[in-house]
Amino acid sequence: MINWLDEAKKKQPELLKELQQLIQIPSVLDEEHTSSSQPFGPEPLKALEWILKKGQDAGMIVKNVDNMAGHIEMGEGDELLGILGHVDVVPAGKGWTYPPFEGHIENNRLYGRGTIDDKGPTMAAWMAMKMVKEAGIPLNKRVRLIIGTDEESGFRCVKRYFEKEEMPHIAFAPDADFPIINAEKGIATLRFTTTKLEQEEQLQSFQSGTRTNMVPDLATAVIHINHASIEKEFEQFTKQHKLQGSIKINENEIFLTIKGKSAHAMEPNDGVNAGIYLAEFLKDIVTTSGSKAYVEFVSSSFFNDSRGQVLALNYHDEISGETTLNAGILTFDPKIGGTIDVSIRYSVSYNFDKYLTKCQTALRKNIISVDVISNSSPHYIEESDELIQSLSRVYERQTGEKATLLSIGGGTYARVLKKGVAFGMLFPGEKDVAHQVDEFVDIQNLTKAVAIYADAICELASKKS
Numbered sequence: 411m412i413n414w415l416d417e418a419k420k421k422q423p424e425l426l427k428e429l430q431q432l433i434q435i436p437s438v439l440d441e442e443h444t445s446s447s448q449p450f451g452p453e454p455l456k457a458l459e460w461i462l463k464k465g466q467d468a469g470m471i472v473k474n475v476d477n478m479a480g481h482i483e484m485g486e487g488d489e490l491l492g493i494l495g496h497v498d499v500v501p502a503g504k505g506w507t508y509p510p511f512e513g514h515i516e517n518n519r520l521y522g523r524g525t526i527d528d529k530g531p532t533m534a535a536w537m538a539m540k541m542v543k544e545a546g547i548p549l550n551k552r553v554r555l556i557i558g559t560d561e562e563s564g565f566r567c568v569k570r571y572f573e574k575e576e577m578p579h580i581a582f583a584p585d586a587d588f589p590i591i592n593a594e595k596g597i598a599t600l601r602f603t604t605t606k607l608e609q610e611e612q613l614q615s616f617q618s619g620t621r622t623n624m625v626p627d628l629a630t631a632v633i634h635i636n637h638a639s640i641e642k643e644f645e646q647f648t649k650q651h652k653l654q655g656s657i658k659i660n661e662n663e664i665f666l667t668i669k670g671k672s673a674h675a676m677e678p679n680d681g682v683n684a685g686i687y688l689a690e691f692l693k694d695i696v697t698t699s700g701s702k703a704y705v706e707f708v709s710s711s712f713f714n715d716s717r718g719q720v721l722a723l724n725y726h727d728e729i730s731g732e733t734t735l736n737a738g739i740l741t742f743d744p745k746i747g748g749t750i751d752v753s754i755r756y757s758v759s760y761n762f763d764k765y766l767t768k769c770q771t772a773l774r775k776n777i778i779s780v781d782v783i784s785n786s787s788p789h790y791i792e793e794s795d796e797l798i799q800s801l802s803r804v805y806e807r808q809t810g811e812k813a814t815l816l817s818i819g820g821g822t823y824a825r826v827l828k829k830g831v832a833f834g835m836l837f838p839g840e841k842d843v844a845h846q847v848d849e850f851v852d853i854q855n856l857t858k859a860v861a862i863y864a865d866a867i868c869e870l871a872s873k874k875s
Contacts, residue, residue, distance in 0.1 A: 414861035415808070417541050422857050426520060428464070429533045429856075430513030433522035435460060437498050439563045449478050450498065450567075454559035457497035457529075461536065461557055468540055479558045479571035484539060485549035491871045492554050492578030492830065493539075493863070494568070494823035495532030495585060496561035499524040500624055503672055505847045518853050525851040527844035531584035531835040532557065534856055538863035551871035554578065558823065561585075562623065564784070568826050579829070580797050580870060583822040584863065586832035587842075589805045592791045592798055593730045593817035594825050594832065595676075595755040596762065599783040602711075602750040602773075604704045610634075611744035613692070613701035614663075618685025622738035622753040624845050625681030627672040629688040629740070633664045633696060640664060640695065647691045653682070666691075674845040675736035675753040676819030678716040681846075685740040686712045704748035707778055712737045712750075722768040723754065729790070730758040730817035751783070755819035758788040789825035797870075801833055804866045808858070811838070820844075833866065835859040 418425075440451025448455045455477050465472040465482030474480040502510035502523045510523040524530070536555055556578075558567035599622050612635045619626030641657055644666065648655040654669040668688045673681030689708035696702050711720045718724045718735045726732040733756045742748035756762060762785065769780055791798060793815055802813035824830040835855070836842055843849045 412545060414541070414864045415858065417545070418537070418857045418860035418864070421537055421541060421860065422853070425533060425537050425856070425860065426515070426853065429520060429525070429530060432457060432460060432497065432529050432533060433513040433524055434511055436511045437524070437559070438501050439498065439560065447477060449476070450560050450563070454498045458557060458559050461497060461532070464536065465555070468543070470543070475571050475574055478560065479556065479567040481554045481556045481575070482536070482539070483552055483554040484543050485552045485871060487549065487551040489551045489579045490554055490576060491551045491867070492556055492581030492827070493535045494556045494558070494581060494583040494827070494830070495535055496528045496558040496567070496823070497524075497532060498559045498562050499527070499529070500562050500621060500845050503627055503847055507848050515853070519850040520853055520856070521848060521850045523849055525849050526836065527849070528561065528585045530851040530856055531859065534835055534859040535584050535863045537860045538867060541860070541864045542867050547868055547872050549871045553867055553871050561823065562621070565823070565826060568823055572826065577828050581824070581827045581830035582801065582833035582866065583824045583830060584834050584859070585822040586818055586820060586834070587816055587836045588834040588838065588862075589811070589813040589816070590798060590801050591816045591818050591822075591824070591832035592793065593758050594789040594821060595730050595733075595757060595817070595819045596760060596786060596788040597821045598754050598756065598762065598785040600752045600754055601781045601783050602707070602752065603747060603779045603781070604700065604707060605747040607700035607744060607747060608698045610698065611701045612696045612698045613704065613742055614744060616688070616704070616740060616742035616748065618688065619739040622736065622751050623675040624738060625670065625673040625675065625678050625683050625736060626685050626738060626740070627670045627681070629668045629670070629684035631666045631688055631692060633666070633692070634662055635664060635696065636662055637664075637695060644691065651687060653687060672846055674820060674842070675738060676734065676755050678734060678736040680842075683712070683737060686737060689713070689740070700744065700747065701742075703776070704742050707776060708737065708740060708750060718754070722772045723765050725757055725760050725765060727757045727759040730788070733757050733760060734819055756788070758790050758817070760788070786821060786825060791829065791831055795829070797829060797831065800869050801831065801866060804862060804869050808862045808865055834862065
């Protein structure tokens with residue numbers, strides 16, 4: 411029997427070198443430079459082409475699907491085992507100790523945007539495929555690494571992919587946590603809109619966040635107001651809440667900035683939402699109707715409440731835990747009003763329409779509307795399913811630990827599969843640094859994940875004696 415961990419350790423130098431190369435491609439969605447030939451911008455396409463070339467060089471079958479997604483395939487058989495990863499990343503943000511697109515190695519960690527979400531796990535799965543192929547393991551299924559380039563911005567890549575390519579019979583996505591995630595919360599984007607404006611609004615602009623799936627770490631506002639003590643009050647506010655901020659005054663025009671801490675939207679409490687804090691400060695400063703209505707709504711709805719209690723959206727169940735809300739993009743323009751785009755991660759048994767109606771009823775007194783921009787239903791696979799049982803055997807064999815089942819608020823490609831789960835690669839007890847400054851992957855655990863994925867491929871797709 412092959413010791414996959416020993417084999418993975420032999421491959422570690424190659425794995426780290428290739429992961430560094432992939433990290434060095436800043437594959438963030440670039441909407442200003444999209445076209446039919448590069449639908450999500452030049453860098454996500456460059457990352458896709460880079461990994462497909464690796465597959466081609468290894469003698470495997472590769473296919474590019476409309477420059478949105480692609481696959482690397484090995485093995486033979488009627489059935490298909492899918493492994494789904496993505497090579498796009500969220501914006502890096504500021505404040506990194508090491509350059510986010512370098513792949514710096516320090517203290518047994520490899521730092522960079524995408525190291526844990528999801529370039530590191532995708533490369534671990536790729537290296538596992540190479541190891542199984544090089545070991546000459548006979549397979550009775552085709553094994554296909556499916557690579558997307560728009561996972562962080564709406565899954566358009568896999569939507570197009572499965573319009574043209576077959577659905578795997580079974581699959582896993584190395585884009586979350588070990589042991590096994592069999593429940594993923596529903597994910598919807600809600601847009602709250604305020605439109606009650608006066609001709610001369612004090613709040614001239616408000617901007618925070620660029621993605622609903624990230625806690626915004628920067629917020630800016632411009633106000634036109636005479637307020638003699640505003641500098642002192644702002645200093646007291648930032649000191650009280652342990653925030654960094656700046657204030658500049660040019661006659662009656664005041665520029666305000668607050669810095670927070672980014673985090674993944676699935677747990678907003680892991681971050682510090684700069685936009686919410688700036689609204690909390692401004693609610694006692696501005697007085698014109700539209701300005702005050704906007705910042706008061708943001709403050710009352712989201713300050714110290716990431717569970718939707720004020721908005722009547724709160725709910726939890728035993729399978730997947732609490733419903734969470736992340737106010738990810740906040741904007742105000744006195745000509746058109748204000749919007750708050752919120753990522754809601756709702757429980758598996760959540761009655762979405764019922765709670766949306768409750769929220770709409772609660773908002774009527776505030777003259778605020780809410781619209782559903784997008785909605786992806788929860789995903790759940792029963793514990794008794796053979797896919798779960800097989801992956802449990804693999805995990806326990808490779809780690810010696812019990813393969814408990816987990817639920818997450820993040821969304822992986824598993825939710826688009828007929829039968830699939832998220833399988834790694836964050837190990838129990840590891841800090842989740844996805845979407846955060848100084849994102850990193852632990853090199854020892856990265857190597858261990860390679861061994862687990864190689865074993866999983868054999869368990870799920872090899873010919874049994």
